[in-house]
Amino acid sequence: MxxxxxxxxxxxxxxxxxxxxxxxxxxxxxxxxxxxxxxxxxxxxxxxxxxxxxxxxxxxxxxxxxxxxxxxxxxxxxxxxxxxxxxxxxxxxxxxxxxxxxxxxxxxxxxxxxxxxxxxxxxxxxxxxxxxxxxxxxxxxxxxxxxxxxxxxxxxxxxxxxxxxxxxxxxxxxxxxxxxxxxxxxxxxxxxxxxxxxxxxxxxxEVALGDFHSHVEGAARRIDSGHDARQVSRELREITYARRRQLLLQEHNVGAVDIVKNAVRLHGDRLVLLSPPRLGALTIPRDRAIVLEQGLADLLKNVVDHGGGAVALDFALDGDRMVFDVRDEGPGLAPEAFAEPTSTMQRLRRKLLELGGDLLLLDPGPGGGTAIRLALPLRSAR
Known part of the structure; x- marks a missing residue:
């Protein structure tokens, strides 16, 4: 060999x-x-x-x-x-x-x-x-x-x-x-x-996986000693997500498919993807990929915690502008909660605005739930 x-x-x-x-x-x-x-x-x-x-x-x-x-x-x-x-x-x-x-x-x-x-x-x-x-x-x-x-x-x-x-x-x-x-x-x-x-x-x-083996061994020992296996697996999944994120974001141009996959994997079986986005071979510059990856992770966490765990994730490319629509079937997000200056949504929105993007609360339609649009240009405006 x-x-x-x-x-x-x-x-x-x-x-x-x-x-x-x-x-x-x-x-x-x-x-x-x-x-x-x-x-x-x-x-x-x-x-x-x-x-x-x-x-x-x-x-x-x-x-x-x-x-x-x-x-x-x-x-x-x-x-x-x-x-x-x-x-x-x-x-x-x-x-x-x-x-x-x-x-x-x-x-x-x-x-x-x-x-x-x-x-x-x-x-x-x-x-x-x-x-x-x-x-x-x-x-x-x-x-x-x-x-x-x-x-x-x-x-x-x-x-x-x-x-x-x-x-x-x-x-x-x-x-x-x-x-x-x-x-x-x-x-x-x-x-x-x-x-x-x-x-x-x-x-x-060495940067991304150097200490990963010790985390796996520690998780096995905790399960053997009687800790809740689901909780341990959730913590281990979060560590895995962080390591994958480190590897992904070392590239100058990051595959959009890899970004979405990593954000979805973070939540394991707590998240059901109703409609996966069609991203093709789209790649995103690293500075924008960092914000997009963190934004999708936050939006999907909101779906898991408050939106029932089922999400429809749609993607469209409007010229040089990426548009992600995240829709869940939960009780819905009140406009005042979305607009709260210290909320996760507004912190994400400020980062997107710095790059020429935006985060908008959409009308969920007759089915209810929450619909949020994340928009981000692929490149900075000249």
Missing amino acids: PRPDVELLAATTSKLIKPFEAVVLLLQATNLVMSAVNDRYRDGALPVVFALGGLHLLLALLVVYRRGPLTRGHAWTSVWIAMIFVVQLLLAHLLAPGDFAAYGNGVPMGNYALIPLTVFAFYPWDGFRNPLRRWAIECGLVVAIVLHPLLILGLMHRWDLTGAHVRSVAQYAVWAVVWFLTGKGIAWLCRIAVRVETEALTRSY
Whole structure:
């Protein structure tokens, strides 16, 4: 079983693969187009070269908006590697007689095959679980790309190679090593990113959960000694809520779904959610998430204590303004109690007003109960 840091490294690297795939395909498309200008091809070959350039540009765009061959799995990766060799071999046969292309060895656009080495050098082969296998794959790719010009020259010149051909292939090999080492540099940066992320996660754990185990053990001992299990579980739930809140609010942008879930979990089986809000993938800046999370916790506590424990929680996005409607089926909240300056509702309202939001007591309708609207802009007004 792979170590957690290996799994984190593979996950982090996989996230970086996609933009690099797109850049590589874009550079390959550029090489193809420039080859049509710099190299001399047979009659009728230029449309093929331009078509290949357009195809690579289209693939780069698809990678940006979808997924590339490396992120789709080893089968697609093999197809892409095969395409690199096939395209370069095809272009070499399309060259006009006597044209030796940029490297002087009959291989046009030498960088076309070298650029992917940068990605191959930090691609998480086998999820970094088997270093020997990964090194074997990487070395095999470097050797294959370095020797590919020799295969092209052998096929085109019936293996009648000159000293100039050999020197050109040696130059090509040096550039292959340079591109490969560039990829290894990117791999080193990935490892730095993983180390920083691991340290951040460790700090978050220590801040939020460092003493949580002792609370769990203390709760078990209290239950064993005869304390009310429901009371103990309620206290433990409040501690859990506080720890989750600490973890949530360390992010610069907090998921609205996570905020609502944590506020609901605080009350356990004392709260029945009649209609959950549809929040999608909405994220909220941390300064607003702190106020929203505390506000929802207070409103739901009011439902549990005075509103019968059943609540309908609705959400709407009015432009850049979040609107939460909290409706319960209790005896109702008197307007004068809501407007009391020292009440929880008014303390929450003052915080919301500072951020451009508001807290309003709504008409509950013929069914009675209490209806409160919490409104908060996603961003500060400029």
